[in-house]
Amino acid sequence: MDTHPSYPALSEVLPKYPKVAGALFQTYNDLKLAQQWTDLEVLDLPSCSRGALRGKRPQMDTTLYVxxxxxxxxxxxxxxxDAFKELGEPPHIYLAINAEDSSIVYYKISPGIVKPPV
Structure with missing residues (x-):
């Protein structure tokens, strides 16, 4: 992992949380390389014992948290x-659920009870 081109961007957070390092590494590369997010930053979430990501989807101005x-x-x-608090109470966050086969499913999570759009 430390020889991969994306490692320098992740190097401060990955060693802190080895149990979730694989999920962070996989999600970062999916957002950066496959989905081509811009302004992608790695954040440290000590209260959740992991790193998180902040960035923008292509052709969007809204900052999203993963x-x-x-x-x-x-x-x-x-x-x-705790995650919402530490991220500054965004309107929603995305959980990137990583499976052993390297697939990732993104779930949009909003605080409180939110009526789904019709």
Whole structure:
């Protein structure tokens, strides 16, 4: 992993959280290389014991937040509340659920109860 071209951008956060390093590495590369997000930054979320990502989708001005995790992890509502607080209370965040086969599913999470669009 440390010889990959994307490692320098992740090098400060990956060693801090080895249990979730794979999910962060995989999600960063998916957003940067496959989805071509711009202004992609790696954030440290100590309260959630992991790194997160902030950036913009192509041709969009809205800043989005992504928190990588693995399919085998158990997450709680208090964990999500801590993530929202530490990220500055954005209107929503995306959980990037990484599976062992390298697939990633993104879930949009909003605080509170939000009526789905019709």
């Amino acid at each position: 928190i990588p995790c693995s399919l085998s992890e158990s997450l709680s509502t208090s964990w999500l509340q």
